[in-house]
Amino acid sequence: MIRLEHVDKIFNTAAGSVHAVRDVSLQIEDGEIYGIIGFSGAGKSTLVRCINLLERPSSGKVFIDDVELTALDEKKLREVRRKIGMIFQHFNLLRSRTVYQNIEFPLRKSKLSKAEKDAKISSLLELVGLSEKRNAYPSQLSGGQKQRVAIARALANDPKVLLCDEATSALDPQTTQSILKLLARVNKEMGITIVLITHEMAVVKDICDRVAVMEEGAVVESGNTVDVFSRPGEEITRDFIETASNIRKIHDLIADENELTKINAGDQMLLLTYSGSNAGEPLISYLSRAYGINANIIYGNIDFLKGKPLGKLVVTLSGKAEQIRQAREYIDSLGVEVEVIKE
Amino acid sequence: MSLLYTVAPNLEKLGGELIKCLGETLKMVFVSGTISFFLGLFFGVLLIVTKKGGILQNVVIYRILEKAIDVIRSIPFLILMVLLIPVSRAIVGTGSGVTGSYVALIAGTVPFFSRQIESVLADLDEGLIEASESMGFSPIEIIFSIYLKESIPGITRVTMITFVSLIGLTAMAGAIGAGGLGDFAIRYGYQMHYTDMSWVTVIVILIIISIIQFIGNFIIRKTTH
Numbered sequence: 001m002i003r004l005e006h007v008d009k010i011f012n013t014a015a016g017s018v019h020a021v022r023d024v025s026l027q028i029e030d031g032e033i034y035g036i037i038g039f040s041g042a043g044k045s046t047l048v049r050c051i052n053l054l055e056r057p058s059s060g061k062v063f064i065d066d067v068e069l070t071a072l073d074e075k076k077l078r079e080v081r082r083k084i085g086m087i088f089q090h091f092n093l094l095r096s097r098t099v100y101q102n103i104e105f106p107l108r109k110s111k112l113s114k115a116e117k118d119a120k121i122s123s124l125l126e127l128v129g130l131s132e133k134r135n136a137y138p139s140q141l142s143g144g145q146k147q148r149v150a151i152a153r154a155l156a157n158d159p160k161v162l163l164c165d166e167a168t169s170a171l172d173p174q175t176t177q178s179i180l181k182l183l184a185r186v187n188k189e190m191g192i193t194i195v196l197i198t199h200e201m202a203v204v205k206d207i208c209d210r211v212a213v214m215e216e217g218a219v220v221e222s223g224n225t226v227d228v229f230s231r232p233g234e235e236i237t238r239d240f241i242e243t244a245s246n247i248r249k250i251h252d253l254i255a256d257e258n259e260l261t262k263i264n265a266g267d268q269m270l271l272l273t274y275s276g277s278n279a280g281e282p283l284i285s286y287l288s289r290a291y292g293i294n295a296n297i298i299y300g301n302i303d304f305l306k307g308k309p310l311g312k313l314v315v316t317l318s319g320k321a322e323q324i325r326q327a328r329e330y331i332d333s334l335g336v337e338v339e340v341i342k343e
Numbered sequence: 344m345s346l347l348y349t350v351a352p353n354l355e356k357l358g359g360e361l362i363k364c365l366g367e368t369l370k371m372v373f374v375s376g377t378i379s380f381f382l383g384l385f386f387g388v389l390l391i392v393t394k395k396g397g398i399l400q401n402v403v404i405y406r407i408l409e410k411a412i413d414v415i416r417s418i419p420f421l422i423l424m425v426l427l428i429p430v431s432r433a434i435v436g437t438g439s440g441v442t443g444s445y446v447a448l449i450a451g452t453v454p455f456f457s458r459q460i461e462s463v464l465a466d467l468d469e470g471l472i473e474a475s476e477s478m479g480f481s482p483i484e485i486i487f488s489i490y491l492k493e494s495i496p497g498i499t500r501v502t503m504i505t506f507v508s509l510i511g512l513t514a515m516a517g518a519i520g521a522g523g524l525g526d527f528a529i530r531y532g533y534q535m536h537y538t539d540m541s542w543v544t545v546i547v548i549l550i551i552i553s554i555i556q557f558i559g560n561f562i563i564r565k566t567t568h
């Protein structure tokens with residue numbers, strides 16, 4: 001379990017001081033995948049570096065399994081760090097060493113015998129699917145392969161926690177997916193707690209059990225991934241959801257007065273967000289039948305959060321005011337989120 | 344042999360002297376070069392780790408070191424040699440001859456070399472340091488297994504440059520009585536107008552430099568991946 005208590009980090013630079021992390025308290029349970037999402041400069045990297053104290057918090061406490069890291073001396077801290085793996089956006093592999101030697105590097109301080117180390121490295125290479133590349137140098141690998149080596153290296157000392165700072169940001173979408181699959185497997189099969197920092201919604205929604213949204217150094221919203229993204233409480237969370245879908249286009253179309261988005265007086269254009277079982281299509285046809293109104297779908301999208309569907313529909317309802325009101329009541333009663341886009 | 348003596352007639356009687364001077368130069372380069380190499384590495388690493396944001400940040404040490412290097416570097420070598428004669432007497436017991444040249448050669452080489460080492464190490468990806476810190480390595484381990492190990496090609500390159508300029512310095516040291524090829528060229532080439540001896544000296548020095556570059560390039564090729 002990782003616990004941050006009122007962590008603050010202030011950088012004092014010649015140009016003034018930067019409050020990179022503001023009063024962050026959070027708890028990450030054993031075995032979960034915890035996402036921290038935020039736009040560039042939100043303080044995500046600084047926060048994750050506060051977990052293994054690569055960055056010492058200006059104030060606040062950091063605990064791992066009830067050991068207060070912020071109270072340890074450098075030597076003790078280095079021992080604890082061996083049990084916290086970390087991977088980075090730019091992989092940070094040692095260029096002068098082969099894949100095998102890179103994975104061996106963190107094992108220099110381990111008490112394993114030479115044969116045990118060799119077995120360990122071989123099984124890690126197997127895990128990340130790079131057994132044939134054991135004698136290759138990093139310059140001979142693709143980005144995805146480099147990150148796999150970095151993951152194997154981070155796992156060499158059997159860590160309990162794996163910190164990932166933008167681990168997929170330098171990779172194409174397909175490679176990103178394969179790295180995320182690998183991380184999910186590491187989490188599941190080895191029971192390793194994963195903290196994942198990203199600015200990409202696509203990364204969080206696939207594998208994170210819980211998520212924290214960061215803005216200007218503070219965690220503004222956090223909770224179960226499905227809950228946070230199906231009922232976003234903050235503007236910035238909504239921004240992230242929109243970056244993942246095409247929904248933002250609707251606003252552009254409205255601004256451009258596109259034909260599609262024209263509505264008559266009394267009509268309403270709604271954004272419906274529904275999760276799990278309350279499916280969209282039947283709802284629309286039911287509205288027409290039961291309330292005698294026209295429901296016209298302008299946009300539809302289904303996303304999957306940890307495998308659970310999250311649907312988005314933009315519809316215009318036209319009909320008598322009373323009927324529209326009743327239809328809205330019915331929609332609300334289903335637990336579907338409604339946002340009025342235009343009326 | 345006879346062809347050689349036709350091109351450089353004075354070689355016949357000065358050949359032995361040339362060999363002796365070559366030996367002196369090699370001795371000066373080897374001894375002061377080796378000591379300078381380790382001192383330069385030490386100070387270069389010290390600069391990098393004590394720098395702001397370094398793994399053993401220490402502004403006071405960094406500032407003092409930086410100032411000392413800049414001051415020594417700004418003194419012309421000829422003057423430095425003269426200034427250091429008493430120091431040399433105190434350390435190695437003499438201020439002249441091959442042995443007396445070591446202190447000046449080292450003082451003339453180390454500041455420059457330290458700065459070059461610093462810039463080579465500064466080129467290393469910051470992320471590697473971060474990654475090894477995250478693995479629980481101590482500053483000393485990071486210095487040896489990351490800073491130095493990962494920078495071997497760059498260190499070799501600046502070492503080559505430094506050895507070549509060190510040969511230049513030994514020639515100057517020769518002029519004030521340290522012996523060596525510089526001394527040889529001045530005595531015979533300049534004072535006695537044996538032009539052929541000046542040329543022979545140049546060729547010998549070129550050969551030494553080529554050997555240094557050959558070895559250096561070989562190491563760089565073997566360690567760059």
Ligand SMILES: Nc1ncnc2c1ncn2[C@@H]1O[C@H](COP(=O)(O)OP(=O)(O)OP(=O)(O)O)[C@@H](O)[C@H]1O
Nearest residue numbers: 011013018020039040041042043044045046047199
């Ligand atoms: N060592 C430092 N010294 C001074 N300011 C810093 C330092 N590290 C980070 N900052 C500042 O702290 C703020 C947060 O930076 P951080 O790198 O944590 O953001 P981030 O969310 O990781 O952004 P990105 O997505 O671009 O990586 C930024 O304003 C940054 O300029």
Ligand SMILES: [Mg+2]
Nearest residue numbers: 044045046166
């Ligand atoms: Mg970052």
